[in-house]
Amino acid sequence: MSGCVGVVGATGLVGRTMLAILAERQVPIAELRLFASGRLPGRTVEFRGHSIPVRELSEAGLQGVDLMLFAAGNPVSERWAPLAVAAGARVVDNSSAFRYRDEIPLVVPEINGDLLESLPALVANPNCSTIAVVMALAPLRRAATLTRLWVATYQSVSGAGGRALQELEQGVRAGLDGPPPLGAGGAAPYAFNVVPQIAAFEDNGYTREEMKIVWETRKILDLPSLAVSATAVRVPVRVGHAAAVRAEFDRPFDPDEARAHWRAFPGIEVVDDPATGRYPTPLQAAGRDAVLVGRARRDLADPRGLEFFVASDNLRKGAALNAVQIAEALMAREAATRR
């Protein structure tokens, strides 16, 4: 297929990464339309040697779009995604606006890409931390019953967007010779600090980010009552989310067996050789497609518990790459259906 593809939020961190990945993967695109908000007059973005103008979203602009990738916030998706669907486009939405609706598939293609076979009009792209964790769990949960999950994240500042990343850069520069300045609204600084809050707090004491890990892990792995608990923490890293994971199964799970399952699973790279100091780090994951998994070891007190550490590029597999993979699968399925 080489139809008309739209990208909403084309000037943001995830939107720009989407464009880079569409170009890298040589996704066939006959026409590319870029949308964003803010001061846009005259703004263009380079794509495959062409300067593409960035425009504001409008109903007229949606006409004729075959596939629309949304990389903006929830309010934009809530308003415009249904209009794009009504105008005949398929939508891959990176916001969390539709993720928790039963009728909307939440897809990591390597895990539950079969949900794309029915050619759904709107597909939700999961949370950036959740994707890395479920990628590592998916091959294990096929081999044994997953009973409990505990996650502590180490999330990079790019996950909070371009402005947050600027705040990190400024904070680090200011913090070279003095205390890093407070963040927006007196918030704890990102620079030289660790902040155990990502997104707003819910009434149960968990942040929305932590609840996303709970809800989305259950939905993607199709384990609706899985016991999951998470702590989501921001660390002064630019790109690359990591997580310490403890997974408990219904039987002892040997680390060697886990590594064998990971090696056989697409999109995972095992980086796990303590003897030579090899284990996943965000710096190593940044700019790459694979989810890095390592530090596999048995829970010392319970052989059914398996501990491991994951790192992945939150802008790529955690957001833009996964969305493009979904788009590619939809395009391929549609082409096959037409034949």
Added chain:
Amino acid sequence: MSGCVGVVGATGLVGRTMLAILAERQVPIAELRLFASGRLPGRTVEFRGHSIPVRELSEAGLQGVDLMLFAAGNPVSERWAPLAVAAGARVVDNSSAFRYRDEIPLVVPEINGDLLESLPALVANPNCSTIAVVMALAPLRRAATLTRLWVATYQSVSGAGGRALQELEQGVRAGLDGPPPLGAGGAAPYAFNVVPQIAAFEDNGYTREEMKIVWETRKILDLPSLAVSATAVRVPVRVGHAAAVRAEFDRPFDPDEARAHWRAFPGIEVVDDPATGRYPTPLQAAGRDAVLVGRARRDLADPRGLEFFVASDNLRKGAALNAVQIAEALMAREAATRR
């Protein structure tokens, strides 16, 4: 008492913090002897307005010392602590050389300070991450039986010593406009990164730092068979260790009850008000004595599970302050015994 006090490793991060704390707390000291290794000729350190020479350790230098604080590595403690004891000094050792010997008390004064009443000749000071975690657990485990513990740490670079801290500073500066350089021996950089290795790996796939958390938590809380698992991770923070903790008890443990126990416990400050964005961070803990505890919430799947987050100054309560507290308790006990 106002005897002769010695500090070994007086020019290191922990040693210098010990001197600052001895001065702050106006610990009575008749004579102060400072020891270190390396290029020392003519080197002096300021203490309470006096320039104190720093000397190399020698058997002669140990004579007449009443209390020796060791803040050097294991080899120094292994060689010199027994000699200091033989010369009649009481020793508080910040290395891990003696921590796991049954006959050596491993003390956090607020928790098991009663072990100092017998005036032991050598007392071990615990690991910097472990201290914050056990401080938060101690008041809870008096109220209910602690059955399982899972810890993921966010440890600052000062925990690896002065040279590591320099490497962070240099890495951050170099990393402002390019990739941060690799660490010593090609190790993963500290700057703009997260490194899931602290100390060497053991045969079981855990690092020595992670095993310290296991062994020391059991010993300090006097729960020799407690199920503990840990992931120890270095983050690009200068001072202040944090940890995400999941503690499981034999009964449901309400977060409000936990906060009440923490408030009543010396050395803990509850920083836990999601509504106003208050939770512990390392930047907030740095330079302070209290262990900050917050983000208390119930495990979503099991009410016997309690999740929380701690942050504390790893150089102060995690090392130097705890050692000075032990020293003060020994001095007070000795004075009481003499009377």
